[in-house]
Amino acid sequence: MTLRIHAFGSSHVGLVRKRNEDTMVVESSLGILIVADGMGGTPAGDLASSTAAGEALSELTATGDMREAVLRANRRIVSMTSEQPDLKGMGTTLTALQVSSETGAYVVGHVGDSRAYLLSGEAFVSLSKDHTAVREMVEKGQIPPEAERNHHLSHVLTRAVGTREELVVDLEEGTAEPGDLFLLCSDGLEKVMETPEVGEWARRMVGEAMEATVEALVQEVIARGAPDNITVACLQILPDEETPSALQ
Numbered sequence: 001m002t003l004r005i006h007a008f009g010s011s012h013v014g015l016v017r018k019r020n021e022d023t024m025v026v027e028s029s030l031g032i033l034i035v036a037d038g039m040g041g042t043p044a045g046d047l048a049s050s051t052a053a054g055e056a057l058s059e060l061t062a063t064g065d066m067r068e069a070v071l072r073a074n075r076r077i078v079s080m081t082s083e084q085p086d087l088k089g090m091g092t093t094l095t096a097l098q099v100s101s102e103t104g105a106y107v108v109g110h111v112g113d114s115r116a117y118l119l120s121g122e123a124f125v126s127l128s129k130d131h132t133a134v135r136e137m138v139e140k141g142q143i144p145p146e147a148e149r150n151h152h153l154s155h156v157l158t159r160a161v162g163t164r165e166e167l168v169v170d171l172e173e174g175t176a177e178p179g180d181l182f183l184l185c186s187d188g189l190e191k192v193m194e195t196p197e198v199g200e201w202a203r204r205m206v207g208e209a210m211e212a213t214v215e216a217l218v219q220e221v222i223a224r225g226a227p228d229n230i231t232v233a234c235l236q237i238l239p240d241e242e243t244p245s246a247l248q
Contacts (some may be wrong), residue, residue, distance in 0.1 A: 003101050003178065005031050008211045009233030010218045014188055014226035021045035022186045022231040023053040023092075031099035031106075032060055033233045035114045037186040039091045039160060048077055048092040052161050056096050056109075066109040070094055070161065070169045074111075077162025091160040095128060095184050097235065099176055104237065106182070108172040111161050114231075115190065116172070117202065119181040124199030127172045127182075131159035149190070181206055181236045188230035192221055205234055 007028040013020040021038030023046070036053045038045025052073035059069035073094055081087045093112025100106070108116045108127045113135075116127040129135065133156040137143045148154065159168065176182075183202050190198070205213045214232050221230045 003099075003104055003176075004238045005029075005099060005101055005235060006210065006238060007033060007233070007235040008214055009033070009035075009184075009231065010214050011231040012218050012222065012226070012229070014229050015222060016225075016227045017229055019046060020229045021049055022188070022229040023049035024231050024233050025053050025057050026233055026235075027057070028235070030061060031097075031101055031235070032057065033097040033182065033184050033235050035093075035095050035184040035186055035231050035233055036161075037093040037112065037114050037188075037229065037231070039089075039093075039157070044087050044090045045092065047080075047087070048090040048162055051077055051080065052092045052094045056094060060096070060098050064098065066096065066098060066107045067169050067171060069096060070109045070111060071167060074161045074165075074167045078165055081162065089163075091157075091162040093157070093186070094161045097182055097184060099182070099235065099237065104176040106174055106176050108170075110170040110172070111159050111167065112157055114184065114186045117183045117185075117195075117198065118174075118176075119183070119199065119202040119206065120177065121179075124196075124202060126195070129170060131157055131170075133158055149194075176237045178237055179206065181234060184233045186229060186231040188226065188228035189217075189221060189232060191228055192224040192226070202234075206236065210234055210236060 025034035036049035038049035055073040056069040095114040110128040
């Protein structure tokens with residue numbers, strides 16, 4: 001059965017940052033979502049994120065190879081920084097999703113601490129793992145999980161696109177079913193909202209207009225202080241004969 005794909009995203013600078021260094025790509029016709037978060041406090045974070053997202057989109061459109069899409073983005077940024085010394089130190093997270101409308105097969109490519117989630121039935125699960133120093137501390141038992149979110153080193157990435165020539169890309173693959181919803185976000189969301197609450201918002205997106213709910217979620221982050229740029233991009237799978245709830 002051919003599946004219908006409906007997607008929408010929203011991005012906001014927040015209330016603290018001077019510029020939005022997040023880049024978002026939403027391509028419903030291709031089943032593609034991309035969220036990239038330029039590294040704050042380094043040169044040209046917005047350039048890094050837009051470059052990475054653009055390179056990844058080009059590769060996914062041409063070949064559908066998720067690993068190569070992320071590696072291509074990495075090579076491009078490394079090349080830019082080597083040619084332009086004033087850009088040295090720039091980098092970005094990159095989380096990308098591609099879903100086949102023919103089979104429902106999906107793949108997520110991930111580097112950094114932006115996140116990818118899947119709501120399938122009642123289950124809301126993470127498809128990505130944060131590449132941060134604090135996450136490693138939790139996994140080693142050095143700090144409890146509840147201390148991770150507000151730890152003073154939570155912003156320190158252990159892996160990012162464009163910071164070195166060699167890069168390990170996390171890939172997560174599966175098959176989506178009608179009714180499933182993917183949510184990708186930059187870490188500006190998780191800085192003010194715990195994962196279970198994000199899951200509740202995702203459930204509202206299935207039952208209500210996606211566009212309105214995504215925008216309401218961004219506004220809720222702003223109401224809570226929005227200490228960082230915030231980007232939320234969602235993609236819902238529906239049978240071809242159904243109309244997305246947002247379009248009803």
